[in-house]
Amino acid sequence: xxxxxxxxxxxxxxxxxxxxxxxxxxxxxxxxxxxxxxxxxxxxxxxxxxxxxxxxxxxxxxxxxxxxxxxxxxxxxxxxxxxxxxxxxxxxxxxxxxxxxxxxxxxxxxxxxxxxxxxxxxxxxxxxxxxxxxxxxxxxxxxxxxxxxxxxxxxxxxxxxxxxxxxxxxxxxxxxxxxxxxxxxxxxxxxxxxxxxxxxxxxxxxxxxxxxxxxxxxxxxxxxxxxxxxxxxxxxxxxxxxxxxxxxxxxxxxxxxxxxxxxxxxxxxxxxxxxxxxxxxxxxxxxxxxxxxxxxxxxxxxxxxxxxxxxxxxxxxxxxxxxxxxxxxxxxxxxxxxxxxxxxxxxxxxxxxxxxxxxxxxxxxxxxxxxxxxxxxxxxxxxxxxxxxxxxxxxxxxxxxxxxxxxxxxxxxxxxxxxxxxxxxxxxxxxxxxxxxxxxxxxxxxxxxxxxxx
DNA sequence: CGCATACGCGCC
DNA sequence: AAACGGCGCGTTTGCG
Numbered sequence: 424x425x426x427x428x429x430x431x432x433x434x435x436x437x438x439x440x441x442x443x444x445x446x447x448x449x450x451x452x453x454x455x456x457x458x459x460x461x462x463x464x465x466x467x468x469x470x471x472x473x474x475x476x477x478x479x480x481x482x483x484x485x486x487x488x489x490x491x492x493x494x495x496x497x498x499x500x501x502x503x504x505x506x507x508x509x510x511x512x513x514x515x516x517x518x519x520x521x522x523x524x525x526x527x528x529x530x531x532x533x534x535x536x537x538x539x540x541x542x543x544x545x546x547x548x549x550x551x552x553x554x555x556x557x558x559x560x561x562x563x564x565x566x567x568x569x570x571x572x573x574x575x576x577x578x579x580x581x582x583x584x585x586x587x588x589x590x591x592x593x594x595x596x597x598x599x600x601x602x603x604x605x606x607x608x609x610x611x612x613x614x615x616x617x618x619x620x621x622x623x624x625x626x627x628x629x630x631x632x633x634x635x636x637x638x639x640x641x642x643x644x645x646x647x648x649x650x651x652x653x654x655x656x657x658x659x660x661x662x663x664x665x666x667x668x669x670x671x672x673x674x675x676x677x678x679x680x681x682x683x684x685x686x687x688x689x690x691x692x693x694x695x696x697x698x699x700x701x702x703x704x705x706x707x708x709x710x711x712x713x714x715x716x717x718x719x720x721x722x723x724x725x726x727x728x729x730x731x732x733x734x735x736x737x738x739x740x741x742x743x744x745x746x747x748x749x750x751x752x753x754x755x756x757x758x759x760x761x762x763x764x765x766x767x768x769x770x771x772x773x774x775x776x777x778x779x780x781x782x783x784x785x786x787x788x789x790x791x792x793x794x795x796x797x798x799x800x801x802x803x804x805x806x807x808x809x810x811x812x813x814x815x816x817x818x819x820x821x822x823x824x825x826x827x828x829x830x831x832x833x834x835x836x837x838x839x840x841x842x843x844x845x846x847x848x849x850x851x852x853x854x855x856x857x858x859x860x861x862x863x864x865x866x867x868x869x870x871x872x873x874x875x876x877x
Numbered sequence: 878c879g880c881a882t883a884c885g886c887g888c889c
Numbered sequence: 890a891a892a893c894g895g896c897g898c899g900t901t902t903g904c905g
Contacts, residue, residue, distance in 0.1 A: 527900055529884055548890090550884070552902095558885060583886060586899055611895055615889085622897045625888035633887080657889090657894095713893040722892060781891090792894040796889095800895095830889040830895085 425480050427452040433476045434459035436609035437468045439771055444609055467767040475766070475801060476608065478808045482825070483606045483616075490601030491623070491826045491836070494873075497639045498593045505585045505632070512578040519571040526578055529557045535571075542568050584627060588636050595621055606828065613793050614768050614800035616828055624829045626874070637875035647842055647870050650877040651853055652832030654865040655680055656799045657712050663862040664765060664794060665748035669741060671861045681705040687741040688734055707738055711745060712795055714788030749791045756790040764794040766801050802864070803828060806856040813852050819845065834877070842870055 431452065432444055438459070463472050517523045520539070524531045533554040537544045542565055548556050555561070559579060566572045595602050602621065610617025618624040626640070627633025642648045653659075658680055662670035673683040678693070685704035686693040696704075706724045709715075715723075721731035739746040756762045756775045763769045770793045774786035807828060814823050822838040823845055833853070837845050846868050853866045869877040 525901080528902085530901075548892095552883070554884095556884090579885085583899085587887065587897095591898085610897090613895060615895060617896055619897065622888085625886090625897070627887060629887085710893065713895090715893040719892045788894065796894060799889095832889090 425477060427456050429480060430477070431456050431459060432609060433480075434463055434472065437472055437476065437768070438462055438466060440609070440612040440614070440769075441771060466769065467763070468769065471766050471768050471801070475804050475808070479608060479804055482807055482811050483608060486825055486828070487603055487605055489824050489826060489836075490597065490599065490603035491834075492601050492641050492643055493592060493596050493639050494641050495593060495596055495600075498589055501635055501639070502585065502589045502593070505581055505589060509578065509581055509585065512574050512581070515574045516571060516578060519569075519574070526575070527582070530554055532557045532575070536565075536569070540569055540571065542572075580630060581632060584632055584636060588627065591621060592636075592639065604827075611800075612770055614764075614797040614804075615830060616800075616804075623827055634875050637877075638873050640874035642836055642872055646836050646838055647872060648826075648874060648877060649835045649837050649842065649846055649849075649868060649870050650832055651835070651846070651849055651866050651868045653799075653803070653853070654867055656802065656831045656864070657795050658708055659859060659862045659864065660795050660798045660802075661712060661745065663859040664798065665742075665745045666861065667742050667744035667748075670745075674862050681708060684708050684738070684741075688737045703734070707734060710735075711738065712792060714791050716784075752790050752794065753787050756786070762790045762793055764797040764801070766798065768797045768801065770797070799831065802857045802859075803831060803833070806833065806853045809852050809856050810849050813848060817848070823849075834874075846870065 434456070435442070436444055460469075460472075463469050513526065516526060520535050522535075522539075524535055526532065529550075530552070533556075536542045536557065537547075537555050544555050547561055547565070550556050559576060562572050562576045562579075566576070592602065597603055602623070604618045604623045605620055607617045607619060610619075616624075627636050640648070655674075658670070659674060661667075662674055669683075669687065670680070673680055679701075681701050681704045682693055682696045684707060685691075685696040685700040688704060688707065689696070689700050691700070703724050703726070706720065710720050710723070717728050717731040717735055720726075720735060721728040724731065724734075726734075752762060753775070756772055760773055760775060761769050761771045770789060772786040772789055774782040775790065777783045777786065807825065810825065810833065814820060814825075819841065822841045824836045825833060826836050827834040833849075835845075835849070850866045850868055854864045857864065871877045
C-alpha cells in the first residue's frame with residue numbers, strides 16, 4: 424500500500440514537476456488527495472499517475488533497500504594509488520608555480536596562471552566574478568602555453584575522482600556491505616528519476632581511472648551484474664514523435680544513425696562518411712534534442728558559427744519533419760503555457776511568451792526537449808514495471824534483483840545459473856515495454872562480475 | 878559560525 | 890556577452 428502523503432507528493436509533482444515539493448500540511452490528507460486526483464484527471468495525467476508512477480513506488484523502495492555490493496578493500500587500494508599520484512602532481516605544480524596555493528580554488532589558480540605566470544589570456548572567457556575561467560576546456564586550450572597546465576588538468580581529473588567518488592563511497596558502505604542510494608521519483612522535471620546519497624547515476628565511465636571506480640561495484644557471490652540498455656532511445660523517440668521518414672527508415676534498416684545524419688548533411692554516400700563527419704553529425708543529433716543553437720554547435724563541434732548555421736539549416740532541410748514537429752510543439756505551448764509528451768506527462772512553461780528572448784528561448788528548448796526526454800523516461804519506467812512483473816510471474820525474486828536505473832539502462836544482479844535464461848527474457852520485455860509508432864526499441868545487454876566489465 | 882553561491886565536473 | 894536538455898556533489902568564497 425502506498426500512503427496518502429506519497430500519492431500527494433507524486434500528484435503535485437505530475438501537475439507541476441518544476442515546483443519544489445515541500446512536504447508538510449496537517450490538513451485532511453484524504454481530502455487533499457481527492458482534490459489532486461480530480462486535477463490529475465482534468466489534466467490528462469491519470470494514466471501516468473496510475474499506470475507508471477504508482478506501480479513504480481514499491482519497485483524503487485525495493486531497489487533502495489537492496490543496494491549494490493561494493494568492495495571496500497578495492498576502494499581503499501584505489502584511494503591510496505590516487506593519493507600517491509596526487510602527491511606527485513601537487514609537488515610538480517607547486518614547483519612550476521613557484522609557490523604553494525590552493526589547487527582547488529579556481530580563483531587562486533586563475534591568479535597564478537594569468538597574473539603570476541603571465542599566461543596569455545587571449546581567447547579565454549571571464550566568469551561572472553571577473554576572473555578568467557580555469558575549467559577543463561580552458562586549460563586544454565592553453566596547455567601549450569605553460570608546463571604547469573598539463574599536470575593541473577591531471578590533478579583536476581584525479582582529485583575529482585578521489586573527492587567525489589572514492590572517498591565518499593567508502594563511507595557509504597552499509598553494514599550489509601552494500602551501498603543504498605535513494606532513487607527519487609520526483610527528482611527531475613522531465614519525468615526522469617534522480618539518485619542521491621550517493622548519486623549512482625553519475626559513476627565515472629570515460630577515463631581509465633574512472634573505469635577503475637566502476638570496478639568497485641561487484642556482484643554478490645554466485646551472481647553476476649547484468650546491464651541492459653536501450654540503444655539510441657532518445658533519437659528513436661524523436662524519429663517516432665516527429666514522424667520523420669528519413670530517421671524512421673534509418674532505424675528500420677538498422678543503420679548507424681550518426682552515419683546516416685553525416686551522409687545527409689555532408690551530401691556524401693554513407694560509405695564515404697569519415698570519423699570526423701560522423702562525430703560532427705553525432706553532436707548535431709544530440710544538439711537537436713537539446714535545442715542547441717548555432718553558437719553552441721560551433722563551439723562543441725569546433726567549427727565557425729557560419730559553418731554551424733549551414734549545418735543546422737542543412738539538417739533541418741534533410742529532416743524536415745523534425746523542424747515541423749518542433750514548431751508545432753512551440754506553437755501549442757504558446758497557447759497552453761505547458762507542453763505534454765505522448766503519455767500526457769507535462770511541464771509548465773510560463774516563459775514561452777516572455778518578451779526577453781533569453782527566457783523565451785529557454786522555454787522553447789524545454790518544449791522541444793521534454794517530450795523526448797520525458798517519453799524516454801516513461802519507457803524505462805514501464806520497462807522497470809514490466810520486468811518486475813516478469814520476475815514475479817517466473818518466481819525469480821531470489822535470483823534476479825533490479826539494482827540500478829540509469830536513464831536508458833537497467834542493471835540487475837542475477838544468479839549465475841540463471842543468467843542465460845533470464846537475460847533474453849528481460850531484453851524481450853524491455854523491447855516490448857512501449858510501442859513507439861514506426862520505430863522499434865533495441866536493447867543491448869552485457870554481463871560481468873563487476874560494473875567495469877559491463 | 879552556518880548558509881548560499883560560484884565554479885567545476887561526473888553521468889545520460 | 891552570450892553556451893545545449895536533465896541531474897547531484899565537492900570545494901571555495903562571501904555574506905548575513
